[in-house]
Amino acid sequence: MTRAERLAGEIADAILSGEFVPGARLDEQGLADRYGVSRTPVREALRLLATTGLIDMRPRRGATVTQITSEHLFELFVAMGEIEATCARLSALGMSPIERRRLEALHERMGDMARARNEDSYAEANVAFHSAIYAGTHNSALVEIATNLRRRLSPFRRAQFRAPGRLALSHAEHEVVLLAILRGDAAQAHAAMLRHVNLVEDAFEQLSGTQPPREKSA
Amino acid sequence: MTRAERLAGEIADAILSGEFVPGARLDEQGLADRYGVSRTPVREALRLLATTGLIDMRPRRGATVTQITSEHLFELFVAMGEIEATCARLSALGMSPIERRRLEALHERMGDMARARNEDSYAEANVAFHSAIYAGTHNSALVEIATNLRRRLSPFRRAQFRAPGRLALSHAEHEVVLLAILRGDAAQAHAAMLRHVNLVEDAFEQLSGTQPPREKSA
DNA sequence: TCCATCAATATTGTATGCAACTCTTGTGCG
């Protein structure tokens, strides 16, 4: 692995851990000093991060940690929901029998985790569940888009399963999605996933106190 | 505009014009000599192009023009169709009256172009038509995804409207989409756009002789 | 007192040179 890639990871961690707050300026020389490298790999790392949306770069004006406005965050959640729903639709249409069985098995294991109130295990399995539905599209372009969006939203979902009862609720919502996929009901899979992700978003809003932007009366 | 960005554009043009064929190795020093700059901006330009999917970069192994397999291309078309359909759905739900009127006006102008068999004007307006539907989602994340996909597919759509009768057909398909959006029929807008983009894909296959990959009997 | 302009400084963009790694090619051994 190249130094720039390692750097990109470390800087990303620093951002996600809140060490660099949104809007903070990322000085190339400063980062170079901090990580004991020259500016060259720092620049390449910053370009990598810029493509993930974690930082903003403007020519001759340096890099800053992206300040996600609540409006933009809301848009990201909506986009995520639409993409996930699309993946669920395609999975309902085209998942192989093996993929369906595996998804079902995973869901049952997650039921045990939910009953055991094991939030960490459930969160990990949850990622696997959604990833399986991405993969079920058999479409690498969609997988890439979905994975990208999830990464951009991940910092805002940390406490996702901390809300009381959220674990069982999530599992119940998954079940609706799962059953629709298993019986090949594309429309229902789409609708159920859309509802699931919207509820995740609501849970986030409750936790963070963020309000969705009101519709502008154009 | 910085030198690296200009370079990225020029190299992209060279690739899209076929000067650098898929699979061709892109030597940093060679490009630097060719464009009369040093390797540094060339490296940054290559990183930019790598994010667009136009080239592949592997650490220590250089950059090559991406070879899109017909399977991958098929996946990109499917993804494009799904995203466009999603945009149409959201547009049907949330476009402002002004946006709806503008879309309708554009569609009518495109009717004139189609009747005049003006392929170039129509192709340009076609981009505007689809862009308007992206914008109608009021979701910058989706707009970005859709625009990105379109750019990656653009080299394969060049002769899109050359097929005989394709112009009138495209306009008729647009009309179904448009009417669904105008009356706020989300499901119909989704379905109509999906059909439209699939037909575009078919037209491409006819022109290029590419076959969609058969379903693997898993 | 406020605004505009200019200079100084700091930061980014680019060039060049060196180090590390990969790939090729040639040679020797089986």
Added chain:
DNA sequence: CGCACAAGAGTTGCATACAATATTGATGGA
């Protein structure tokens, strides 16, 4: 004759130095 290993060349990754531009502060005038 084929394969493995090593040495060499060539290319990429990184560091350093220089150039160009943005930002900030001060100073002068209105």
